[in-house]
Amino acid sequence: MKMQITSAVMATVLAFAAPVLAETATEGWNNAGGEQDEALGLTPDHENGIETYEVCSACHQLNGWGLPDGTFPQLAGQHVNVIIKQLADIRAQNRDNPTMYPFAKPSEIGGPQFIMDVAAYISKLPMNPENGIGPGDNLELGEKLYKDNCVRCHGENGEGSNEKFYPRIHGQHYNYLVRQFQWIRDGKRRNANPDMVKQIASFSDEDMDAVLDYVSRLKPHPEMIAEPGWVNPDFDW
């Protein structure tokens, strides 16, 4: 069940989609084109999303909650567009992730329909009620830094924006946030939004720890969070 994308189709898609997706202030940040654009236009299939997710669950766990030590992020409830973009970036090697690389490939995950199916499925999973949080010893600084630097893109409550491809960061594991933030600041995460790189360039490690500790404690809307002990009923093991 693999989609063959002819180069003619890809060229057409790119021609139509690129102007829509280009960010004026961040030219080139979100021009992955290709499979990403194809996926974005498709209607998700819930059953296929479950089937496709099974392989993802090996790392992101059946609930989509990742691991609290931050090795694997919490994906549940993440914006569909964000998931699709990150998969596309990992596939295109815009984002370096040796563990995940095989799974971003259409040959493993399936083509754009599968990408949309799994992204939509993940986006609807209830979020981790007990994500990994920081040490809690510098939250006043963290809150100030967040309000001064992050709200514009990630929102008052860390909810991000699906339309703008800004990730939801509340409810995420502290250690994962730290790793990504560090890599974005220091240039190792190459698909980082250039505006963000500029914004956090002057953050010290202490600033980073403080602001992310604050973020890790931001709570999504109660309707989005699972009850503690919730087990994903879509899988039987």
Add this chain to the structure above:
Amino acid sequence: MRSALTALILGTAVLSAAPAFSDAVKDGKRVYMTKSCMACHGRNGAKPIATYPALAGQNPAYLLTQLKAIRDGKRVGSVDPETGHPFVQGMTDIMHLLSEDDLKNVVAYLAEQDPAKPEVLDPAPTEDELAAGAKIYKKLGCRSCHGKQGDKPSNKAYPYIAGLDREYLIRAMTEIRDKTRTSGKSKMMFGTIKRADDDQIAAIATWLSQIDRNAE
């Protein structure tokens, strides 16, 4: 009467030993499915993706050595030209998730699984190509450690190699021959494989990849 009693005592002894072993297998299954192994090595260790090896029915002592070598950076191997990272990098990066007990349990679980079915090669190898691989395998002396068809290791520390992914087999043999992989007992294998050229390695790999351990 006496032999029945002996049988009863022995039977009970076996039964009381069984729970500890089956716990290891059960715990190992949980490790396998929740600590990311299944993602690359597939359901029951028998459906790996890309060119990663199947692990089902492998010798647990061998698996344990490899897990530790990969974890500790002693087995790094060749670089995947697609990513610029060693093929094992994705695994090295997550090995901190496994405790010593996890390692023991997961290898116990994997050893109990039915071996993977051979992959379907396209185009299918000819009888002559398979025979050529078998011949080189015999000539080099691979049998003495891996068995007549790569399916009877002479030592619990040596791996079953029958039925593994062809590209993986080529990579393993090449890495050992070229001293890219020197961890564990691969130094011992060097002497045997050093005489093989790339074509011979490919021929052996083709033949081995088609052997179905389940058919025996």
